[in-house]
Amino acid sequence: xLNKPELLVTPQSLAHIPxxxxxxxxxxxxxxxxxxxxLAGEFTLQDVKEAxxxxxxxxxxxxxxxxxxxHNDRIEALDAYIAEVAKLQVDAFVxxxxxxxxxxxxxxxxxxxxxxxxxxxxxxxxxxxWGERGANRAVLARELSMDEVVEIKENAEVAxxxxxxxxxxxxxxxxxxxxxxxxxxxxxxxxxxxKDNRNMFLHDDExxxxxxxxxxxxxxxxxxxxxxxxxxxLDELFEAGIDAFKIEGVLQTTTYVTKVTALYRKAIxxxxxxxxxxxxxxxxxxxxxxxxxxxxxxxLDTGFIFKETVx
Amino acid sequence: xxxxxxxxxxxxxVVNGKRIITKxxxxxxxxxxxxxxxxxxxxxxxxVFIGGQEFGLRSNAGNFSIDEMREAVAFANxxxxxxxVTTNIFAHNENMDGLKEYLQDxxxxxxxxxxxxxxxxxxxxxxxxxxxxxxxxxxxxxxNWKAVKYWKDEGLHRVVLxxxxxxxxxxxxxxxxxxxxxxxxxxxxxxxYSGRCVLSNHMTxxxxxxxxxxxSCRWDYDLYELEDGEEKALYEANHEPFAMSPKDLKLVEAIxxxxxxxxxxxxxxGRMKSIxxxxxxxxxxxxxxxxxxxxxxxxxxxxxxxxxxxxxxxRDTAEAFFHDAPGHEEQMFxxxxxxxxxxxVGRVLAYDEETQIVTLQQxxxxxxGDEVEFFGPEIENFRITIDExxxxxxxxxxxxxxxxxxxxxxxPYKLYPENMMRKEND
Numbered sequence: 247x248l249n250k251p252e253l254l255v256t257p258q259s260l261a262h263i264p265x266x267x268x269x270x271x272x273x274x275x276x277x278x279x280x281x282x283x284x285l286a287g288e289f290t291l292q293d294v295k296e297a298x299x300x301x302x303x304x305x306x307x308x309x310x311x312x313x314x315x316x317h318n319d320r321i322e323a324l325d326a327y328i329a330e331v332a333k334l335q336v337d338a339f340v341x342x343x344x345x346x347x348x349x350x351x352x353x354x355x356x357x358x359x360x361x362x363x364x365x366x367x368x369x370x371x372x373x374x375x376w377g378e379r380g381a382n383r384a385v386l387a388r389e390l391s392m393d394e395v396v397e398i399k400e401n402a403e404v405a406x407x408x409x410x411x412x413x414x415x416x417x418x419x420x421x422x423x424x425x426x427x428x429x430x431x432x433x434x435x436x437x438x439x440x441k442d443n444r445n446m447f448l449h450d451d452e453x454x455x456x457x458x459x460x461x462x463x464x465x466x467x468x469x470x471x472x473x474x475x476x477x478x479x480l481d482e483l484f485e486a487g488i489d490a491f492k493i494e495g496v497l498q499t500t501t502y503v504t505k506v507t508a509l510y511r512k513a514i515x516x517x518x519x520x521x522x523x524x525x526x527x528x529x530x531x532x533x534x535x536x537x538x539x540x541x542x543x544x545x546l547d548t549g550f551i552f553k554e555t556v557x
Numbered sequence: 558x559x560x561x562x563x564x565x566x567x568x569x570x571v572v573n574g575k576r577i578i579t580k581x582x583x584x585x586x587x588x589x590x591x592x593x594x595x596x597x598x599x600x601x602x603x604x605v606f607i608g609g610q611e612f613g614l615r616s617n618a619g620n621f622s623i624d625e626m627r628e629a630v631a632f633a634n635x636x637x638x639x640x641x642v643t644t645n646i647f648a649h650n651e652n653m654d655g656l657k658e659y660l661q662d663x664x665x666x667x668x669x670x671x672x673x674x675x676x677x678x679x680x681x682x683x684x685x686x687x688x689x690x691x692x693x694x695x696x697x698x699x700x701n702w703k704a705v706k707y708w709k710d711e712g713l714h715r716v717v718l719x720x721x722x723x724x725x726x727x728x729x730x731x732x733x734x735x736x737x738x739x740x741x742x743x744x745x746x747x748x749x750y751s752g753r754c755v756l757s758n759h760m761t762x763x764x765x766x767x768x769x770x771x772x773s774c775r776w777d778y779d780l781y782e783l784e785d786g787e788e789k790a791l792y793e794a795n796h797e798p799f800a801m802s803p804k805d806l807k808l809v810e811a812i813x814x815x816x817x818x819x820x821x822x823x824x825x826x827g828r829m830k831s832i833x834x835x836x837x838x839x840x841x842x843x844x845x846x847x848x849x850x851x852x853x854x855x856x857x858x859x860x861x862x863x864x865x866x867x868x869x870x871x872r873d874t875a876e877a878f879f880h881d882a883p884g885h886e887e888q889m890f891x892x893x894x895x896x897x898x899x900x901x902v903g904r905v906l907a908y909d910e911e912t913q914i915v916t917l918q919q920x921x922x923x924x925x926g927d928e929v930e931f932f933g934p935e936i937e938n939f940r941i942t943i944d945e946x947x948x949x950x951x952x953x954x955x956x957x958x959x960x961x962x963x964x965x966x967x968x969p970y971k972l973y974p975e976n977m978m979r980k981e982n983d
Contacts, residue, residue, distance in 0.1 A: 315719075315750055316701045318726045345703035365755050365766060366647045366674070366696075375676040389758045390649070397650045417774070418753045420721040420878075423801050426885035427780060431796045446791065448778035448799060453760060456781075465750075470759055543783065555762050557769030 250518045251483070252307070252490040254407065255507050258287035258500050263300050265504045270511025273307040273490070275340060279462045280320065281327055282311025282340070283364075284415055286495040286503070291330055298334050307337040313362050314464055315418070316343050325349050332357055340385070347380050358382045360407065364415060365389065370401035377404035383489065388414045388474070392551045396486040405489035410476050411506055411536075412494030413458065414549065417468040424461045444497060447543075456543060458497055469497065474549035475536050477513050478529035484517050505539050568819045569853070578850035582815065583822040585641075585739065586839045591621070593835050594629050594640075599975050600836045600934050601843030604639040605629070606672060608828055611659055612644040612652065614696070614768045615828050626666035639669040643828075644682075645694035647675050647752065647766040660686040670714065674752060683712070690714040692739065696752040696766070700726075702733040709736040715821065720746050723878045724811065728818050737821040742808040743838055743866075744826025746877060748774050748801045748888075775802045775893065797891030804887050807874035809841065809866060810858055813849045814879075832920075833901030836977055837869040840934060865938070868899040868979065896982055902929065903978035906963070908971060915968045923980055924956035931968070933976030941968055 255271040257263045263274065275282075276289040276297050289297060294310060301308040310331050316324055324345065331339070332355045339346060342363035350359065361367065361376040362385035373384035383405040386395060399406045424446065428436040440446075441461055448457045448468065455471035474494075476483075483491070493510060495503035509532050517525035540546055568580040586602035588594035597605045607629065608620040621629065621642075629640050642663050646652065660682050663671065670690030673679050674697050682689055692715040693699060693708050700719045708716050715737035718727065722740070730738060747754060755765055756773035763769030777798040780791040792798060806826070808815070815823060823846070825838050841862045849856045866874075872894045875887035902923045907916040923929065925943050932938045946954045946966045957964045 315698055315753070316704070317722070318701050318729050321701050321703050343701070343704055344707035345701050348703045348707050364753065366752050368647045368649050368766070369653065369675070369677055370650060371653065371677040371680070372648075372675055375680060389755050389764065394650055401650075414755075414759075416755050416759050417749050419749045419801065421748065421801075421803075421883060421888075423748075423799075423888075424780075426888055427799050427890075429885040430888075430890050431793060436791065443782065445783045447781055447783065449781055450760070450776075450778055455760075457778075459780075468756070542786075550758070553762060555758050555764040555767075555769065557764040557767035 248484065248487055248518070249489075250514050251488050252407075253507065253510055253514060254309075254490050254492045255503065256286035256493070256495040257297070258495065258503070260289075260293055260296055260300070262287070262500045262504070263297060265500070266507055267301070267304045267306065269504045269508040270515075271306065271507050273309065273337070274301055275309050275311055277311035277340075279314075279464060281314055281324060283313050283315075283342075283418070283464060284467055284496050285311060286498075291327075291334075294331060294336070295334050298336060302335070309338040309340050309360060310336045311340045312346050313340050313342040313364075315420075316345050321345060325353070328355060329353055338383070341381075344379075350380065360385055361404075362407075368394075370398040373398060373406070374401075374403045377402075383407055385492070389550045389555065391554060392479075392482055395488070395551075396482060399486045399488055407490035407492055408483065408488055409474065409494055409549070410480065410483070410491040410510065411474055412492075413473050413497060413544075414470040414494070415467055416457070416470055418465055420465040422461050423466040424459065460497075470549075472545045472547040473540070474551075475533070475546045476548050476551055477509060477536055478533040479548065479551065480513055480517065481522060481525065484514075484522075484525075502539055502541070506536060509535050568817065576853055578816055578853055580816075580819060581846060581850050582820055583639075584839065584842055584846055585822050585824040586835060587744075587825060587828040587830065588629075588835065589615075589620075589828040589830070591625050591629060591632075593832050595632055596832050596975065597835050597839050598633050598636050598638045600839040602638060602839050604641060604669070604822070605633065606641040606643055606824075606828070608643050609659070609663065612646050612648070612656065612678065614643060614645050614766075614770075623662045623666050626663065626668055630667040640667075641670045641672055641690075641692060642668050643672045643694070644678050645672050645674040645696050646678075646768060647696070648677050649767070652767070653677065656681050657685045660689065664689050672717065679711070679713070692737075693717060694751075695719060695741070698750040698752055702726075702730045705730050705734045705736060705738075709734050715739055717741075717824065719750060720806070721750065721878050724814055724818060724880065727815075727820060731819050739822035739824055740815065740820050741806055741826055742812065742815070742823045742842065743806055744830075745805050745872070746803050746826070748803045776800075777891075800888065800890050802889045802893070803877070803883070804875040804889060805870065805872045806877050807866065807870075808876060808879055809845055809862065811876060811879050812842070812845045813853065813856060816846070816849055816853075831869075831901065833897075833899075833977065833979065834869045837865060837932070840932065841865050843934070861938070865932070869897050871895055871897050899930070899979040899981055901977060902980045903957070903964075905931075905933070905972045905974055905976040905978065907974060908968070910971060913967050913969055914965050915972050916963065916965050917978065919957040919959060919962040919964055921960075921980070922956065922958060923978075925966075927980055929978050929980050931970070931972060931976055931978050933973055935973045936971070936976060939970050941970070
């Protein structure tokens with residue numbers, strides 16, 4: 247008997263949460279950029295506390311991102327942050343750096359851990375390795391094919407989360423690359439304002455691609471030119487028993503994310519409540535509904551699900 | 558140099574009133590082939606890292622078969638030099654097949670250790686090839702002492718730090734955790750946190766974390782802003798386009814500092830680099846390390862060492878994160894590297910002191926009248942103008958045109974086998 251996968255979303259603010267609950271989200275990722283990477287919104291500890299209340303009242307789950315690449319200067323703050331968040335009864339920490347495992351061990355914190363190193367979660371053995379060291383979920387790299395995802399699930403002793411929608415981070419540098427470019431061009435105003443600006447992108451003429459780029463305390467982040475969307479290709483993932491589907495909402499509008507959440511909710515419920523044929527009957531309609539709300543500058547694709555990489 | 562003494566490890570002592578360094582760091586060099594490995598060892602590397610034919614990150618680098626690894630070990634042993642094999646891909650499911658046998662083969666070849674990023678390979682090595690040391694690859698972007706402690710607790714022998722880690726951060730890591738630390742000192746660098754860049758995957762469908770990186774970060778891009786649905790250019794016509802290409806790392810002047818910090822291994826990047834590059838860079842760092850350890854109080858960086866490094870550089874260089882966060886001047890805008898100032902033109906096979914005739918293997922075109930420079934571990938650099946050149950049969954040549962051709966000519970100064978001859982590019 248298959249279970250419905252959890253529908254995991256990234257709220258931009260406290261105010262966004264009720265709409266996402268209404269749209270059918272099962273779980274939420276929140277946090278702040280000091281500790282978490284590429285979050286859709288900034289949640290202070292007080293915000294997290296209020297978010298926990300909202301989400302738990304609806305019987306849903308909330309996870310806090312502590313998946314930054316930490317340097318020594320943030321280790322003490324990380325310890326304190328984990329201790330504070332642990333008191334708020336969140337349902338999991340999302341981590342990539344083993345310093346988080348150490349911090350939890352040292353403080354006797356037993357909140358579940360979700361292993362999410364983004365690009366490097368690529369095989370089932372390593373997913374299980376982190377499982378043995380305290381993780382109960384592996385968040386898979388977005389650069390995997392459908393077959394690879396399914397094989398990981400078949401062999402994983404931890405829950406498996408995959409991204410089904412949204413943009414993908416392709417690159418993180420510690421260097422402030424936008425600031426450096428503005429300094430090189432001697433543009434003082436642009437340097438000062440650059441961290442508030444999340445509307446910038448790099449144009450790759452040769453590929454006619456546009457890559458969103460922004461800077462924050464973790465450095466410079468560059469994103470995929472297309473938004474992944476596999477709302478019409480979910481059957482294999484349903485049948486494989488994937489545990490969680492993530493809709494990545496970074497750099498999208500709240501309205502867009504809420505609407506997309508409702509569409510994936512419909513896809514999941516249709517498949518599990520009415521059967522595979524019922525899902526098959528509406529898959530094109532679901533895809534068309536996403537296309538309708540898709541911004542002009544963000545083409546859709548299916549990520550690496552149907553694309554092989556060579557090396 | 559005002560540096561706090563590290564209490565937990567003996568790095569230095571005073572002998573007859575003179576301070577000397579007792580803990581000399583390992584000088585670790587890259588080698589993309591057996592020939593380069595021999596040069597690296599001969600020119601003074603304490604250890605060499607090489608790639609095998611699987612599980613490594615440079616699909617295009619010359620990689621070693623198991624037999625070649627065995628030969629490398631046999632060559633390195635008399636020099637007490639160690640060999641490490643890079644097995645630092647992040648594996649996909651399909652890459653698991655053959656891993657166990659491969660690691661056992663590496664172990665049986667007698668290499669000292671492997672450089673690994675993926676816990677799959679760490680655990681497989683521990684179980685099936687336990688004699689191998691396990692070094693955590695920079696692909697894990699290890700950046701804090703608590704994560705260093707994690708890998709220490711996991712039983713690793715050594716960690717290679719992220720390129721983003723500075724000297725002061727290294728100090729704290731050494732203080733907090735008793736594990737060997739390896740840090741990059743020279744060569745090309747990723748601008749991204751290693752392992753966290755998949756530009757290649759997206760732009761060219763080549764998997765960067767399995768050796769397919771096509772260096773998209775070295776390309777030019779145009780920066781725009783989307784304002785009310787309109788695209789607005791954020792570059793001026795008279796400026797170069799947006800670029801992220803970092804200058805190459807060069808920490809030669811920071812070596813004393815790194816030695817005082819007790820860094821265990823100083824790593825030169827570049828398995829794709831030429832034999833000339835390996836020889837030049839290794840010999841300079843060998844001299845710097847030896848000179849500092851012998852007499853730290855009177856140590857000074859010699860200008861000729863810096864000039865020597867510049868002879869094989871194909872990019873400008875910078876100190877990146879060692880002292881401070883790198884600024885915009887440590888990136889290259891509108892530049893995509895350059896030709897090296899010198900090229901490698903010959904390798905010395907023999908020298909006859911009586912006749913002053915050198916026998917040399919041609920590695921690039923040269924002719925009588927050319928000014929050339931010789932260098933090598935046994936000699937101080939010197940220049941001569943080439944006189945008459947003959948082939949092996951004594952025929953006089955107008956030029957040495959053929960790769961690997963054996964030629965002879967007169968050289969008034971003593972040379973040793975494996976000394977190299979270079980020529981300034983026009």
